[in-house]
Amino acid sequence: MKLGYARVSTVGQDLETQIETLESAGIKEDQMFIEKISGKKGTDRQQLEALLKHARAGDHIYVTKIDRLARSILDLNKIVNELLERGISITFLHHNMTFQANAKDDPFQMLLFNTLGSFAQFERDMIVSRTGEGRKRAMKNGKKMGRKGKPASNIEQALELFKTKEEREMTVSDISKITGVPRSTIYAEYNKSKK
Numbered sequence: 001m002k003l004g005y006a007r008v009s010t011v012g013q014d015l016e017t018q019i020e021t022l023e024s025a026g027i028k029e030d031q032m033f034i035e036k037i038s039g040k041k042g043t044d045r046q047q048l049e050a051l052l053k054h055a056r057a058g059d060h061i062y063v064t065k066i067d068r069l070a071r072s073i074l075d076l077n078k079i080v081n082e083l084l085e086r087g088i089s090i091t092f093l094h095h096n097m098t099f100q101a102n103a104k105d106d107p108f109q110m111l112l113f114n115t116l117g118s119f120a121q122f123e124r125d126m127i128v129s130r131t132g133e134g135r136k137r138a139m140k141n142g143k144k145m146g147r148k149g150k151p152a153s154n155i156e157q158a159l160e161l162f163k164t165k166e167e168r169e170m171t172v173s174d175i176s177k178i179t180g181v182p183r184s185t186i187y188a189e190y191n192k193s194k195k
Contacts (some may be wrong), residue, residue: 001059004032005051007068008184015184018064021093029172033094034187038071047191052079057087057101065094066120073114073121092116132194154179158186159193 015034021191022032033054035047049067055061061083063069067194069092070076083090089097095116099109155160158181161170176183 001056002031002053002062005048005053005069006032006034006064007045007048008036009020009038010101014182016125018068019184019187021064022062025091025093029187032187034191035185036188037040046070048079052082055083055088060089060091062091062103063073065093066092066116067124071121071124073118076116076120077081081118121142154181155185157181159189162186162190 002025004022004025006015006022008015008018013036015036019032019034020031021030033047033051035045037045051061066076069090070079080090080099084099087101089098089100097112097116099113158175158179161168161175161178162172165171165175172183172186175181175186
């Protein structure tokens with residue numbers, strides 16, 4: 001079974017690009033695990049936990065980039081090694097890199113994996129540093145951060161349409177255009193309502 005995982009760190013970030021990338025890899029919307037939460041150590045990534053519990057030997061997990069799955073090389077190694085030991089393959093789409101269940105037997109694959117993970121962590125640390133500086137400057141100049149959310153009524157309407165989209169012959173993109181609610185928000189709210 002093909003499973004997908006998408007994550008952004010803050011509510012203001014958009015999941016739509018990741019969702020579209022996963023869809024183009026053949027992952028169905030009901031097989032995507034999506035969340036807006038920091039990947040930092042100590043955060044409770046419920047959708048990642050649900051994905052890890054749901055995945056079975058022979059399944060294949062798709063993630064757009066390494067830093068979407070984990071934010072440190074240690075966390076990345078722990079997650080991927082657990083998957084590989086359980087017979088679950090994983091692909092990082094932007095890196096065009098797949099690790100099969102037997103990848104641990106290939107020292108070159110594991111070296112490449114660890115190198116990419118290190119670069120992903122370095123890139124993330126640099127971005128955090130630069131954006132932190134920019135935020136401080138903006139706030140010092142009196143600017144408010146973040147974007148305005150959609151009214152709850154729009155989200156409720158989008159969820160109602162989403163639940164009956166087959167009957168209405170609508171796509172999630174159609175619903176997003178009608179209600180003004182981003183596709184990523186529709187998916188995230190739908191996943192929350194399923195719990």
